Amino acid sequence: MASALLLCGKQIGGAVGRLLAGEGLAACATQLRHASSHAENTNTFLREALNRLDYPEKLQNLLLTPRREMSVELVVQMDDGQIEVFNAYRVQHNNARGPYKGGLRYHPQVDLDDVRRKTAVMDIPYGGAKGGVTVDPRKLSERELEKMTRKLVVAIKEIIGTYEDIPAPDMNTDAKVMAWFFDEYSKYKGFSPGVVTGKPVYLHGSLGREAATGRGTTFAIRELLKALHMGKLADQKYAIQGFGNVGAWAAQLLWEAGGKVVAVSDVAGAVANEHGLDIGELRRHVAAGQTLSSFPGGGSLAKEDILTFPCDVLIPAAIGGVIGPDMAAKINCKVVVEAANGPTTPEGDVVLRDRGITVLPDIYTNGGGVTVSFFEWVQNLQNFKWEEEDVNRKLDRKMSDAFAALWSVHREMGVPLRTAAFVVALQRVTRAEVHRGFD
Numbered sequence: 001m002a003s004a005l006l007l008c009g010k011q012i013g014g015a016v017g018r019l020l021a022g023e024g025l026a027a028c029a030t031q032l033r034h035a036s037s038h039a040e041n042t043n044t045f046l047r048e049a050l051n052r053l054d055y056p057e058k059l060q061n062l063l064l065t066p067r068r069e070m071s072v073e074l075v076v077q078m079d080d081g082q083i084e085v086f087n088a089y090r091v092q093h094n095n096a097r098g099p100y101k102g103g104l105r106y107h108p109q110v111d112l113d114d115v116r117r118k119t120a121v122m123d124i125p126y127g128g129a130k131g132g133v134t135v136d137p138r139k140l141s142e143r144e145l146e147k148m149t150r151k152l153v154v155a156i157k158e159i160i161g162t163y164e165d166i167p168a169p170d171m172n173t174d175a176k177v178m179a180w181f182f183d184e185y186s187k188y189k190g191f192s193p194g195v196v197t198g199k200p201v202y203l204h205g206s207l208g209r210e211a212a213t214g215r216g217t218t219f220a221i222r223e224l225l226k227a228l229h230m231g232k233l234a235d236q237k238y239a240i241q242g243f244g245n246v247g248a249w250a251a252q253l254l255w256e257a258g259g260k261v262v263a264v265s266d267v268a269g270a271v272a273n274e275h276g277l278d279i280g281e282l283r284r285h286v287a288a289g290q291t292l293s294s295f296p297g298g299g300s301l302a303k304e305d306i307l308t309f310p311c312d313v314l315i316p317a318a319i320g321g322v323i324g325p326d327m328a329a330k331i332n333c334k335v336v337v338e339a340a341n342g343p344t345t346p347e348g349d350v351v352l353r354d355r356g357i358t359v360l361p362d363i364y365t366n367g368g369g370v371t372v373s374f375f376e377w378v379q380n381l382q383n384f385k386w387e388e389e390d391v392n393r394k395l396d397r398k399m400s401d402a403f404a405a406l407w408s409v410h411r412e413m414g415v416p417l418r419t420a421a422f423v424v425a426l427q428r429v430t431r432a433e434v435h436r437g438f439d
C-alpha cells in the first residue's frame with residue numbers, strides 16, 4: 001500500500017492550487033485504485049495457474065512478490081520557470097532467469113503490470129520489471145520531457161544496468177526517450193548501449209524493434225487461427241483499440257496480409273469501414289496530423305463502440321482494464337487478442353469464457369516487443385547489427401514456439417490459454433529458482 005501511494009504525483013507551482021482544491025487527491029485515489037486493481041488482476045490470473053501446479057506455499061509467495069520496488073521523485077524546472085515534481089517508480093519482479101527487463105511508461109495512470117511471466121513465456125533469459133512516471137507527456141514540451149527522462153536516469157541508475165535491469169519503450173515512450181536514457185546513463189557509467197532497448201536504429205537500436213510488438217501480435221494471431229481451424233489472416237475482420245506503436249503496426253501488417261481492418265480507435269475517436277480500411281492511407285492521414293475520425297476512407301465511430309464493433313478478431317492495443325464483465329457481455333467477435341497489457345479483468349475473462357470467446361493472453365500476444373528487445377541487447381553485446389529479415393525470422397520462430405508450448409498445456413491440462421501461458425512461465429521461472437538454490 002505504502003509503495004503504491006508513492007505513485008501519486010505531487011506538483012508545485014501552478015498545480016498546487018488544484019492539489020489543495022482536492023483535484024490532485026482525487027486523481028491520486030484514481031491512480032491508486034487503478035494500480036492496485038491491475039496488480040490484483042495479474043495475481044488473480046497467476047493464482048489460477050498456481051492452483052494447477054502443486055507448489056509449496058512458500059514458493060508460491062516467492063513467485064507472487066516483487067523482489068524490489070523503487071519510488072523516486074523527479075524535480076524538474078519547467079520552461080516557464082515553475083518547479084514540478086513527478087513521481088516515478090521501477091518494480092523488479094524476479095531475476096532467476098536473467099537481468100530484469102521491461103517497459104517504461106509515461107502516463108497519468110501508471111500501473112504495475114508484470115512482464116516477469118512474459119519473458120518466461122517467450123523463453124528469453126530475463127526476469128521481469130516495469131516502471132513509469134506519473135505524467136501526461138502531452139502536457140510537457142520536448143525539452144521538459146527530456147529533462148524529466150534524464151532526472152529519472154540519475155534517480156534510478158544504481159538499480160538498472162546492462163546486466164541488472166534493462167528498460168524499454170511502453171506507452172508514450174519511444175526511441176527518442178530511450179536515446180536520452182542511454183546517453184544520460186553512459187555519462188555516469190561509461191558507454192552502455194545495452195542499458196535500454198528500443199533505441200533508434202542509428203543509435204544501437206535493432207532493425208525491426210519498432211514494429212516488433214505489432215508483428216509478434218500478427219504471428220500470434222496466425223498461430224491461433226491455425227490451431228482453431230479458422231483459416232488465414234486474410235480471411236478475418238479485425239477491430240483494433242489503440243493506434244499507437246502496437247495498434248498501428250498490427251493494423252498495417254494484418255492489412256498487408258490481406259486481412260480486413262474494419263475499425264480502429266485512439267484516445268480521441270474511431271473510424272470504421274465494414275469493407276476494410278486502407279491502413280496505408282490511414283497511417284499517412286494520421287502522420288499528417290489529422291484525426292482518425294476525419295479519415296475520408298471510413299465513417300466516424302464513437303471510440304466507446306470500438307470494442308463492440310462486429311469483427312472476427314478484436315485486438316485491444318491501448319490501455320488496461322477495458323474489458324470488464326459488462327463489456328465482455330457485449331463484445332461481438334470470435335477471439336480477443338490482447339496486444340495491450342491487462343485489457344481484460346478477471347471478471348471480464350469469466351464472461352468471455354462463458355460465451356465461448358477465445359482469449360489470446362497479453363503475456364504471450366505482445367511478447368514480440370520484449371523478444372526483439374532481447375535481440376537488440378544481444379546485438380549491443382556483440383557490437384553487430386543483424387539484418388531485418390533475420391530479426392523478423394527469429395521473432396517468428398519465438399512466437400511460433402511459444403504458441404506451441406502454451407497450446408500443448410491448454411490441451412493437456414484442459415485450461416484456458418491464459419492459464420496455460422502462466423503455467424508455462426511459472427514452470428520455467430520455478431525451474432530456474434530451484435536450480436539456482438535459495439542460499
Ligand SMILES: NC(=O)C1=CN([C@@H]2O[C@H](COP(=O)(O)OP(=O)(O)OC[C@H]3O[C@@H](n4cnc5c(N)ncnc54)[C@H](OP(=O)(O)O)[C@@H]3O)[C@@H](O)[C@H]2O)C=CC1
Pocket residue numbers: 103169170171172173213241242243244245246247265266267268303317318319320339340341342366367369370
Ligand atoms: N510498445 C511496445 O513494444 C509494447 C507495448 N505493450 C502494450 O501495448 C499497449 C499499447 O502500447 P503502445 O502502442 O506502445 O503505446 P502508444 O503510446 O504508442 O499508443 C497507445 C495508443 O492507445 C491509445 N489510447 C490511449 N488511451 C486510450 C483510451 N483510453 N482509449 C482508447 N485508446 C487509447 C492512444 O491514443 P492517442 O495516440 O490518441 O493518445 C494510442 O493510439 C500498452 O498496453 C502497452 O503496455 C506491450 C508490450 C510491448
Ligand SMILES: O=C(O)CCC(=O)C(=O)O
Pocket residue numbers: 101102103104115118166167168169170197198341366367369370371373
Ligand atoms: O521491450 C521490452 O523489454 C518490454 C516491452 C514491454 O513494455 C512489455 O513487454 O510489456
